[in-house]
Amino acid sequence: MAERLTPMLVGAMSFLAALAIAGALAASSLAGRWAQDSGTALTVQIPQPDNPAAAGGANRLQAVLAILQVAPDVSAVRKLSGDEINALLKPWLGADAGQLALPVPAVISAVWSGGGEPDSLRGALDAAAPGTLAETGVRWAARVAALTGSLQASALAVLVIVAFVASAVISVATHAGLAQRRETIAIVHGLGALDSDIAGRFAVRATVLATAGAIIGTACALPVLFWLATLAAPFSGVLPDEGTAQLPFALWVALPAVPVAAAVIGWMTTQVTVRGWLRRMV
Amino acid sequence: MVRFENVWLKYRHEGEASLASSPDVIRDMSFDIPEGGFRWLTGPSGAGKTSLLKLMYLAEHPSRGRIELLGTNAARVSRREAAMLRRRIGVIYQDFRLLPHLSAYDNVALPMRLARKAEGQVRADVTELLRWVGLSGKLDRRPYELSGGEQQRIAIARAVVGRPKLLLADEPTGNLDEEQAERLMLLITGLNGMGTTVVVATHNLALVDRHPAPRLNLFAGRLVNDG
Secondary structure, eight states: OHHHHHHHHHHHHHHHHHHHHHHHHHHHHHHHHHHHHHHHEEEEEESSTTSBOTTSSSBHHHHHHHHHHHSTTEEEEEEOOHHHHHHHHHHHHOTTGGGSOOOOOEEEEEEEOSSSOOHHHHHHHHHHSTTOEEEESHHHHHHHHHHHHHHHHHHHHHHHHHHHHHHHHHHHHHHHHHHHTHHHHHHHHHTTOOHHHHHHHHHHHHHHHHHHHHHHHHHHHHHHHHHHHHHHHHHHTOOOBTTBOOOOHHHHHHTTHHHHHHHHHHHHHHHHHHHHHHHHHO | OEEEEEEEEEOOOTTOSOSTTSOEEEEEEEEEEOTTOEEEEEOSTTSSHHHHHHHHTTSSOOSEEEEEETTEEGGGOOHHHHHHHHTTEEEEOTTOOOOTTSOHHHHHHHHHHHTTOOHHHHHHHHHHHHHHTTOGGGTTOOGGGSOHHHHHHHHHHHHHTTOOSEEEEESTTTTSOHHHHHHHHHHHHHHHHTTOEEEEEOSOHHHHHHSOOOEEEEETTEEEEEO
16 A cells, blocks of 8 residues: 555655745746846936036036946946836826926936945945935845745755655655565575565665656646746746746756656665665564 | 584564563574584474574574584674575475465575576476476466475475575474375485485474484473484
């Protein structure tokens, strides 16, 4: 009975393992993309952009643009148009934010490649146009990285637990098989069978059952993974072709490892279980 | 060939942490059986005959003392060496211990296959042995399709197919009529004549009288006479 349940239980474990692997890869991929985008984005807001700059001469907007265009680690400096700012404010202020007579700051977007926070740049901008805010996604990127790390650690923990449970299931099934065949094993052992002969017979069977269960479990996970990939497609930055989601290449490489891991766990667990049992027998 | 020196045996039951509370089934036993020797093993039920045989075919380890089998200290062998040693010992069990899902042929062939002998040699030796024990027409029968006496003869063929150096038999005539018992004894004494050391446990004192040989007589786990 326990032996018959082995493929089913290993299949269920493999289903969970496939989801955990996919989750870890997706988190890593999305976080990598988000961290790259937000970590390098520099947004500068200049209140009262048309007022004179602190040093006189040009207005505040021009003074800030002049500093940004020559600042090290800053590139792709671009002032957002009124329409772009309106589009950004639309979710909060409604469809016609431009007609609310609110003092809307000028916004400059740029790419920041300095790594950490641009503290010295902030000082220079504030000196030229007091009240100017320069924000990067560095802190956000660090939080995303921490979240990704946690998700990957959780996925790893799930994989370890799944492997442990699969091993326990195989060990219980092996013990049941050994108890059922105790008399036969005692006879064969008495006739001079090596421990490796007996363990090998059990291990081959357990490996076949575990591998079959894992293949079925992993295959059952595929529709779920495609469904999740469809849901996640808008966040991945890659729109699915004609509504069909694509699984990442790394997942196609990782999924066949599930049955292979199940086979290794099945073979090793059975070898250890049978050899230990034989040692206790004689 | 077989040497017991102050051997004691207690059985460890499942779940017992120590042997301290278990009774001794073999007590301070010492004897020698030379190569090619023959010994009857006698004594009342519960005297320790089967336990003594189990020590000889390495199914049990002594709780104290030293056992030398076929020139090897049985306590010092690895598990692999113990398996190799078992292949040189033939055992005829009281309850036959045939594998019910195997045919007569496959049961007899089992020791040779475990020893990874060539299939051609297996076929020749097994066929010859089954003819020798009078079962050449029943190669494909399962044990449950055979009489007690026929099963006994398969068990004998399996015990000797590997040309053992030591043959142990536990009540081998218990399921046989007198004529079959005599035939079996002729087989066993014939093997002994070819150099195989033999130990036969029996209750059948008439059989012992018809085939005089030294006796290991046991009582309550002790050897009460040797010779």
